[in-house]
Amino acid sequence: MGHGRRGRRRPPRLIIDRHTKDVNLRRIADAFYLTLPGRAWAWATYDFANTIFSMNVITMYFAQWIIVDLGFEDISYSIAYSVSMIAVGLTMPAVGAMADARKNRLRCLLVYTVACVAFTITIGNVASVSAPIMWKGILALAAFALANYFYIGGQTFYNALLRAVAPPGQTGRVSGLGTALGYVGAIAGLLLVWPFVQGWVPGFVKGRPSAFIPTGVIFLAFSVPVFIWVKESALGAERRSAWWGLNKVVQTLKRARRRPDVFKFLVGNVLLQDPVATAIVFMAVYANVVFGMPDAAKIPLFIVATTFAVAGAAVAGFVTDRWGPRKTTIATAAGWAATFVLIAAANRPVLFWIGGSLVGVGLGFTWTAARPFLASLVGEHEQGEFFGLYSLSSRVAAVVGPLLWGTIVYIAGAWPVGKYRLAVASLAVLEVAAAFVFASVKPGPRPDASAAVS
Numbered sequence: 001m002g003h004g005r006r007g008r009r010r011p012p013r014l015i016i017d018r019h020t021k022d023v024n025l026r027r028i029a030d031a032f033y034l035t036l037p038g039r040a041w042a043w044a045t046y047d048f049a050n051t052i053f054s055m056n057v058i059t060m061y062f063a064q065w066i067i068v069d070l071g072f073e074d075i076s077y078s079i080a081y082s083v084s085m086i087a088v089g090l091t092m093p094a095v096g097a098m099a100d101a102r103k104n105r106l107r108c109l110l111v112y113t114v115a116c117v118a119f120t121i122t123i124g125n126v127a128s129v130s131a132p133i134m135w136k137g138i139l140a141l142a143a144f145a146l147a148n149y150f151y152i153g154g155q156t157f158y159n160a161l162l163r164a165v166a167p168p169g170q171t172g173r174v175s176g177l178g179t180a181l182g183y184v185g186a187i188a189g190l191l192l193v194w195p196f197v198q199g200w201v202p203g204f205v206k207g208r209p210s211a212f213i214p215t216g217v218i219f220l221a222f223s224v225p226v227f228i229w230v231k232e233s234a235l236g237a238e239r240r241s242a243w244w245g246l247n248k249v250v251q252t253l254k255r256a257r258r259r260p261d262v263f264k265f266l267v268g269n270v271l272l273q274d275p276v277a278t279a280i281v282f283m284a285v286y287a288n289v290v291f292g293m294p295d296a297a298k299i300p301l302f303i304v305a306t307t308f309a310v311a312g313a314a315v316a317g318f319v320t321d322r323w324g325p326r327k328t329t330i331a332t333a334a335g336w337a338a339t340f341v342l343i344a345a346a347n348r349p350v351l352f353w354i355g356g357s358l359v360g361v362g363l364g365f366t367w368t369a370a371r372p373f374l375a376s377l378v379g380e381h382e383q384g385e386f387f388g389l390y391s392l393s394s395r396v397a398a399v400v401g402p403l404l405w406g407t408i409v410y411i412a413g414a415w416p417v418g419k420y421r422l423a424v425a426s427l428a429v430l431e432v433a434a435a436f437v438f439a440s441v442k443p444g445p446r447p448d449a450s451a452a453v454s
Contacts, residue, residue, distance in 0.1 A: 040174045042229035043165040046158055047178035049222035050113075052189030053151055054280075056215040057120060060190065060298065061197070062144055063285050065127070065208040070137045073413075074285070078406030080141040081281060082399045084148040089395040096156040105157040106232045112154035113223050119147035120216035127209030152395070158226075159391075165230055179313060185222070186306045190299050192218055197295065208295070256389055261441045262377050266393045268441070269370060271434035272333050273394050275340065275427035276366055278401035279359055282423075290420050291349050301353060305360035312364020319365075325373035326443040330435050332365040337431035344424040376443070401427070 122143040166174040196214045199206030287293040320328045343355035378386045412419035
C-alpha cells in the first residue's frame with residue numbers, strides 16, 4: 001500500500017514484535033493485543049470514540065433531559081430515535097454497498113463522523129438558547145435524530161474497514177480489541193464529561209445539557225487516529241450508484257426468504273435485540289423515575305454494568321465454543337427475559353443494581369453468540385451479504401422496541417411508576433418469543449470464530 005513512500009504517515013510501531021524469541025513475553029503481548037499492527041489499533045480507537053457518544057447522549061443524558069427535565073412524553077423521544085433508525089435501515093444498506101464498490105468507505109466514515117459531531121454540538125447549542133420549552137424540545141429532538149442517524153450510519157463504513165486493517169486470520173482479535181476499547185470508551189466518556197455536567201469547567205453551567213458539546217468534541221478528537229493511519233486501497237473500485245446497492249439488498253432479502261432457517265434466525269434476532277436496544281435507550285430514565293436515582297449514582301451503576309459486559313463477552317466466547325452458538329443464543333434470550341422480570345419487580349435499589357449487572361452480562365453474550373450462530377447457517381461465500389441482513393435486522397429491532405416502550409408508558413400514563421414496570425415486563429415477553437424462534441432453527445456446523453465477524 002505504499003507505506004514506505006516519503007511523506008506518508010506511518011502507524012506507530014509497537015515495542016513488542018509478535019516474532020520475538022521470548023515465548024512467555026510473546027504470549028503476554030498476544031494477550032494484550034500488543035502484537036497487532038498500529039493500523040489495527042488506530043481502527044479500534046474509533047470504537048472507543050463513538051461509544052462515548054452512545055453512552056453520554058443515547059443512554060445517559062439526552063433522554064433524561066427531554067423526559068425528566070423538559071417534561072416531554074417518552075413517546076416523543078421514542079419517535080425521534082425510531083425515525084433515525086428507520087432512515088438508517090432504508091438508506092445504509094444501499095449506501096454501504098455503494099461505498100464498498102467505490103472503495104471510499106474511509107471518506108464516507110469521515111463525513112458521517114463530522115456530521116454526527118456537528119449535530120451533537122447543535123443539541124448543546126439549542127439547549128442553551130432562551131426559547132419556549134416546546135420549541136427547544138422539538139429542535140433538540142430533530143438534532144438528536146440526525147446525530148443518531150450519522151452515528152449509526154457511520155458504523156456501516158467502520159465495520160467494513162475491519163478486513164483492511166486486520167492481519168490474515170486475525171479479524172476476530174482486531175474486532176475483539178475494538179469491542180474492548182468500546183467498553184473502555186463508555187466508562188471514559190462518563191468520567192470525562194462529568195465535570196462539565198457539574199459546572200466545574202468555566203463556561204458551563206450545572207445540568208445535563210452541558211454534556212452534549214464536550215461529548216461531540218471528545219468523540220471527534222478520539223476518532224482522529226483512524227483517519228490518519230488507516231489506508232484504504234482503491235484497487236478494484238467500481239462506479240456504482242445507491243440504486244445498484246439497493247437492488248443488491250433486495251436480491252439478498254429474496255434469497256433469505258428461500259432459506260427458512262436463515263429467515264427464522266433474522267426474525268429471532270429482531271425479537272432478541274428489540275428489548276436490548278430499548279434497555280440501552282431508557283435505562284437511565286427508568287432509574288430516575290422508579291428509584292429516584294440521581295446522575296451521581298447512575299454513573300457508578302453504568303460503570304459496573306459495563307464491567308460486567310466485558311466479563312460477559314469473555315465468558316460467552318468459551319460458552320459458545322462449548323455449547324454451540326444455537327444453544328448459547330437460546331440461553332441468552334432466556335437470561336434476558338429473567339433479567340427484565342427482575343428489573344420490573346425490583347422494589348429495592350440493590351435489586352436494580354443486580355439487574356443492571358445482569359444487563360451488562362447479557363450485552364456481552366448477545367453479539368458474541370448470535371454472530372457465529374448466523375455464520376453456521378450460511379456458506380463462506382455468503383457471509384458478507386447475510387451479515388448485512390443481520391445488521392439490518394438489528395436496526396429494525398431498534399425501531400420497534402423504543403416505540404413499544406413509549407406507547408405503553410403513554411397509554412398507562414395514570415400509573416406514574418407502574419407504567420415503567422409494565423414497559424420493562426413487556427420486554428421479557430419479546431425475549432421469550434425470541435427463545436422459541438431460535439429453538440425452531442436447525443443447528444448448523446460450528447463456524448470458526450473469525451468467520452463470524454462482519
